Amino acid sequence: MSRHYDVIVIGTGPAGLSAATLLTKMGLNVLALDEQQRPGGQIYRNVEGASEARLNLFGPDYSVGLDLVNEFRAANVNYEGGASVWQVEPDGRICYSKDGKSSRISANYIIAATGAMERPVPIEGWTLPGVMGAGAANNLAKEAGLTPKGKVVLAGSGPLLLLEASILMKKGVEIAAILETTDLIPPVDSAPKLPKALMGWKLLYKGTTMLWELQRAGIPHYRGVRNIRALGTDALSGVEATVKGETLNFDADMLLLHFGVIPNTHIFRQAGCQMAWDKKLRYWYPECDNWGRTNFEKIFAAGDGSQVHGAVTARHKGTLAALEIACCLGMIPESERDDLARPVLKDLRHDNLPRPFIDTIYAHNPSHFEFENETVLCRCENVTVGDVRKVLDEGARELNEIKTITRCGMGPCQGRMCGPALAEIVGEYLSVEPDQAGLLVVRPPLKPIPMGEVAAMDLGDEGTDGGNWLLDKK
DSSP states (O other), X not given: OOSEEEEEEEOOSHHHHHHHHHHHHTTOOEEEEESSSSSSTTTTTTGGGOOHHHHHHHOHHHHHHHHHHHHHHHTTOEEEETOEEEEEOTTSEEEEEETTEEEEEEEEEEEEOXXXXXXXXXXXXXXXTTEEEHHHHHHHHHHHOOOOOSEEEEEEESHXXXXXXXXXXXXXOEEEEEEEOSOSSOOGGGGGGHHHHHHTHHHHHHHHHHHHHHHHTTOOXXXXXXXXXXXXXXXXXXXXXXXXXXXXXXXXXXXXXXXXXXXXXXXXHHHTXXXXXXXXXXXXXXXXOTTOBOSSTTEEEOGGGXXXXXHHHHHHHHHHHHHHHHHHTTSSOHHHHHHHHHHHHHHHHHHTTTHHHHHHHTOOOGGGOOOOTTSEEETTTTEEHHHHHHHHHTTOOSHHHHHHHHOTTOSTTTTTTTHXXXXXHHHXXXXXXXXXXXXXXXXXXXXXXXHXXXXXXXXXXXOSOHHHHHHTOO
16 A cells, blocks of 8 residues: 555545545545545435435435545545544644554645534533434434434524434424524524525525425424423433423424534644634634645645535535645646636635525524533533533633643543533633634544554554654644
């Protein structure tokens, strides 16, 4: 196996597929890595293995991924599935684990197409069996054809919540209620954004059709919901929520939560990339130019891992990153790069027309939630909201200080599940924006791996000395 590549692409969702395919077709030595065995990312998960019925169930937005994956396969891209990247360095080196063995390889350029993740919002009872993310349920359906049994409640906000409800409805699942925290009347500042959104009418039409189908099916649908709670002792038994000041209870065998999506930024943060805070959407993202180049010459960001704009836009971002890298490696001149990029940029701008309107309607609003002291915030270390507020009362002010004292964010997930909510809680306490409370430090390894695997890591010509190399890092 080669130790050095022209380009390493991390993640094979829409952006990664587009970038890796184009660069390979240009004659470059490319390696694509993904934690899943098959390419496709989350949006096109297991699309190669999907039956005709499953392709029809998830619709054209899913089945289009089969064309992308087929093109990726036809290009003979070097692909390593089941590979978990656990360290990325600005000099182009990465470490990854596959089949219980870690290796270090390098590239002239790295494209991190890490995609997005569901925004974790801790509610009372969210650790109970029977409570899971709507995205996780979607993945189970794509991967194994599994669907929830019994009465299902969907709660949260965002288009993907309604999409999952639509899919479950078509599968014949009994949906007890849809509980949206989004208000019935859109925010006033969404109105000026509507004319441009109508220019990208196809996306709005899809959403409107989906809402109409859910309404026609007679599924109870509540908006402006507050104070969602999962009820039960050993497992979920019901859901409680406040609607227009009235407390409602729903029997439920499963609660699917979804509060929008945020960029999956751990690789960028571990590498030391410059991060920026989106005040409207309330998430961190890596700063990059129109080509996806970060503050490090060798690291590019592509797709929803940079900013969440959806699968179609992610493909465009992957193409733009590939064109810039091909130019930098002398495969095409700048003039050809610009000519090839021009229609891509035009499509990107058009596909993003509805985005400001949609983002305004579904913008995350922490005031919709009341974090109770007893609620578990950090699932890895069993740290409660009350534990965090206690150290704030004692004078702690910065996220990493709180992490040191409480171990919140110090578990195997390194703050993926608690970091966003921790920042909101600290920001609320201090009456500042969450970014003013800092950003949790992310260190390698990004994913838990045995120490023996690190010590025995294959470093190629440099021998086996993985433990020392890791410990030498900052």
